[in-house]
Amino acid sequence: MxxxxxxxxxxxxxxxxxxxxxxxxxxxxxxxxxxxxxxxxxxxxxxxxxxxxxxxxxxxxxxxxxxxxxxxxxxxxxxxxxxxxxxxxxxxxxxxxxxxxxxxQPPHCQDLFDIVTQRGALPERLALRFFRQVVEALQVVHLHGVVHRDIKDENIVVNTRTLEVKIVDFGSAALLKDGAYDEFGGAELS
Structure with missing residues (x-):
């Protein structure tokens, strides 16, 4: 809309x-x-x-x-x-x-923070699987000119049946730029 x-x-x-x-x-x-x-x-x-x-x-x-x-x-x-x-x-x-x-709203999802809180440390193989998916998604996000700026376990949801992850909460995100992000501020998009 x-x-x-x-x-x-x-x-x-x-x-x-x-x-x-x-x-x-x-x-x-x-x-x-x-x-x-x-x-x-x-x-x-x-x-x-x-x-x-x-x-x-x-x-x-x-x-x-x-x-x-x-x-x-x-x-x-x-x-x-x-x-x-x-x-x-x-x-x-x-x-x-x-x-x-x-x-x-992906089905059967739980954020990674809650998963680790309830189940304890992840097996290395599972952690690697999640990490790989996050990195691959962020590569595409960056290719499209966006930086998330708040990657953490609460902002990664996991489908507990398929083990696929999705990055959520782009409230701190910004347009990707060269150089340091030294302030939080808006920009124009067309």
């Missing part, structure tokens, strides 16, 4: 339903379970408070700047074959709610 109207809240509520489960919390928002009403697809809905967003970007078709996270996820969601990064399906700005990012 590239533009906003006063009826976005009504539009969002016709397409999606918030679920009861809090999937995660961050410094700028909360991620809730949800469902796409047209087909019952489970989704994750990240709610970003406008007041807590510190990086903004211009996005073609948007009436006003959007959180950098939306611009970068939009860029990455269009990358063919990128499996190691969470995909943003839609986004909205809703008065009184802030920004809502509708993302895929």
């Amino acid at each position: 590239l533009w906003f109207s006063l009826s976005e809240k009504q539009h969002f509520c016709k397409l999606y339903h918030f679920g009861p489960v809090v999937l995660g919390r961050g410094s700028c928002g909360v991620v809730l379970s949800g469902q796409r009403l047209s087909d019952g697809l489970p989704v994750a809905i990240k709610r970003l408070s406008r007041e807590l967003v510190w990086q903004w970007a211009e996005l073609d078709g948007a009436l006003s700047p959007v959180p950098m996270e939306i611009a970068l996820l939009k860029r990455l969601s269009g990358v063919e074959g990128l499996k190691g990064v969470i995909k943003m399906l839609d986004w909205y700005e809703v008065e009184g709610w802030g920004f809502l990012l509708v993302m895929e």
